[in-house]
Amino acid sequence: MKPAALPVSLVVLLAFAAHAQRTPQAHLDCKAAGEDFVYDCTLKLTRAGNPLAGVEVTIGADMPSMPMAHNVKPVKAKPGAAPGAYEARIELEMQGEWALKLRLSGAVNDLLLLHYEFDDQGARPVARRMR
Amino acid sequence: MDDYAVGVLTNIALFSFLALSAYLLLVGGEMSFGQQALFGVGAYAGGIATAMYGFSLPLALVAAMAAGALVQWLIALPTLRLRGLVFAMATLAAAEMLRIGFELLHWQREVDGEPVGPDGTQGFRGIRWVFENGIEPAAFLALVALLLAAVLAALVRVERSRLGATVRAVGADAELAASLGIDVVRVKLVTAAAAGALAALGGALFAHANTYIEPRNFDIMLGVHSLAYALIGGLGTALGPLVGVVLDIGLLEGSRVFAGYRMIVFGGLVALLLIVRPRGLLDETVVHRWRTWRKR
Numbered sequence: 001m002k003p004a005a006l007p008v009s010l011v012v013l014l015a016f017a018a019h020a021q022r023t024p025q026a027h028l029d030c031k032a033a034g035e036d037f038v039y040d041c042t043l044k045l046t047r048a049g050n051p052l053a054g055v056e057v058t059i060g061a062d063m064p065s066m067p068m069a070h071n072v073k074p075v076k077a078k079p080g081a082a083p084g085a086y087e088a089r090i091e092l093e094m095q096g097e098w099a100l101k102l103r104l105s106g107a108v109n110d111l112l113l114l115h116y117e118f119d120d121q122g123a124r125p126v127a128r129r130m131r
Numbered sequence: 132m133d134d135y136a137v138g139v140l141t142n143i144a145l146f147s148f149l150a151l152s153a154y155l156l157l158v159g160g161e162m163s164f165g166q167q168a169l170f171g172v173g174a175y176a177g178g179i180a181t182a183m184y185g186f187s188l189p190l191a192l193v194a195a196m197a198a199g200a201l202v203q204w205l206i207a208l209p210t211l212r213l214r215g216l217v218f219a220m221a222t223l224a225a226a227e228m229l230r231i232g233f234e235l236l237h238w239q240r241e242v243d244g245e246p247v248g249p250d251g252t253q254g255f256r257g258i259r260w261v262f263e264n265g266i267e268p269a270a271f272l273a274l275v276a277l278l279l280a281a282v283l284a285a286l287v288r289v290e291r292s293r294l295g296a297t298v299r300a301v302g303a304d305a306e307l308a309a310s311l312g313i314d315v316v317r318v319k320l321v322t323a324a325a326a327g328a329l330a331a332l333g334g335a336l337f338a339h340a341n342t343y344i345e346p347r348n349f350d351i352m353l354g355v356h357s358l359a360y361a362l363i364g365g366l367g368t369a370l371g372p373l374v375g376v377v378l379d380i381g382l383l384e385g386s387r388v389f390a391g392y393r394m395i396v397f398g399g400l401v402a403l404l405l406i407v408r409p410r411g412l413l414d415e416t417v418v419h420r421w422r423t424w425r426k427r
Contacts, residue, residue: 060138067337067348068142069356071384074134099343111262113343 024052026102026112030090030123037093039123043077043086043102051084054107059088061098064115074103095119097126137268141340143380144275148333149353150360150372151282152326157358157366159322160302162219164354165206165226166330171233171349173199173331174338175249181260181339182247183240188260192278192335199331200324202229207323211316226354233346254345261339275336282329286369298322359401365411367418374412 030041043059045052060074070093077086092098095118102112115126132140149170156163173195180191210221239248242257249255261271289295300308301318309315338344360375379397383389389396408414 058134060134062341064345064347065350066352067341068146069352069380069384071135071139071142071380074138101342111259111342113256 023047024055024104024108024110024112026114028100028114028116028123028125030116030118032120032122033089037091037095037118039090039092039118041077041088041090041123042080043088044082045084045086045104047108051082052108053079053083055086055104056106057086057088058103058105059090060101060103061090061092062101063094064097064099092118132269134268137272139381139384141268141272141275143376144272144279145333145337145340146357146360146376146380147279147373148282148336149330149357150364150376151286151369152330152333153354153357154361154364154366154369154372155286155322155326155329157361158302159298159319159326160305161222161319161323162215162358163222163326164219164351164358165222165224165229166326166357167349167351167354168226168229169199169203169327169330170334170337170353171229171344171346172202172327173334174344174348175233175236175255175334176331177335178255178258178338178344179238179248182255182258183242185242188264188339191260191339192332195331195335196328199334200328203327203330204320204324206327207320211319223351223354226349226351230346230349233349252346254343255338256343258338258342258344262342271340275340278332278336282332283369283373290369359397362411363401363404365408365413365417367410367413367415371411371413 024045024047027044027046028041029044030039032038033040041059043057045055045057057077058074059077061070061072062068063070072090072092075088075090077088079085080087090100097115097117100114100116102114104110104112116123117126149166152166152169153163156166176198177188177191177195180186180194181188186194206222206225210218210225213221233249234252236249237251239246239250241247245257247257266274290299297308297313297318300311300313301315301322305315305319308318334349337348356379357372360379361372362375363378364373364375365371378400383393383397404411
């Protein structure tokens, strides 16, 4: 190993970690609301491990296997009980994998994308098989 | 205009590029099941240009169109002799090869300390030029609509020219066109390249509207829809594919009248129209009557 390799690697890792800390992280928990394809979702937003409150969140959805073919109405999430928590009712058109686009504005201006598989119970994050 | 209306109109405009691409090939006598892959080529090329190499969006769109034209030209070269169903199958095979190629494509570079670029089946995140430049969804819709209007105006103008008549002649009967001295190979290659560029332009705009793309976005479903829009709307004028898109995405999907049954209704509509009006609502006869009526 070259002498400069270790410090360079450390700088790259630190820069990556610093960037990851700046970027908001989102976790979604959705449960079927009792109507077909309607889900009550709780969104938890954090940044550097701390709850991210005071953000306006709009949630849109599209199906990766049928892009542009579904027009799901974007919904505004309401602040939840806990700091950094937001609640929204999402009305989809069918079960399956959906890409949820979170538009953050106000305290934070950003755009996050989450892939979740929706079924008759709720939703879970999608794990992709690598080629 | 609310977010929902902006979203529906943006989808209509983006789909229109793909439908126009399929329409161009149909007018030239070829039915392609592979235009979704050219849409994908444009999406990846445009995304790589802005997100990885810092190009501006206009430059990225030009690069995407060039890539789309080149790839479609390369597909057209070995498939020139094929006709009908065999040509359709060849385009589908080429499209699937490209889609699998996207799944195998791992090409990332560090931008602001973060790896950016295509990451196989994990997709390509961070195509944020539109977002980072503060372009709101309504303004982006205006840009897409403007580009679509420019493309439509160009196509309508070409259709009324000698070149348009030549493409239609080749599409109607390639042997007869060749006997009249038309260079059929050249016409087919130029038409294919133009169709590839159009699909790629739509793809690049889609990537920037969505900020994220993945290989699954570009599977057969997208291609079948674009072909169906061109066939429903009609092959008599470039406005035909737009009618097809507006009918499905705007009326059937946008109005939510049929909710989850939309695909069944749409499939039935396609089948019915192919029986009753095999060249679509705005076919050559309707367009000819319209032009004759206007001249009176």
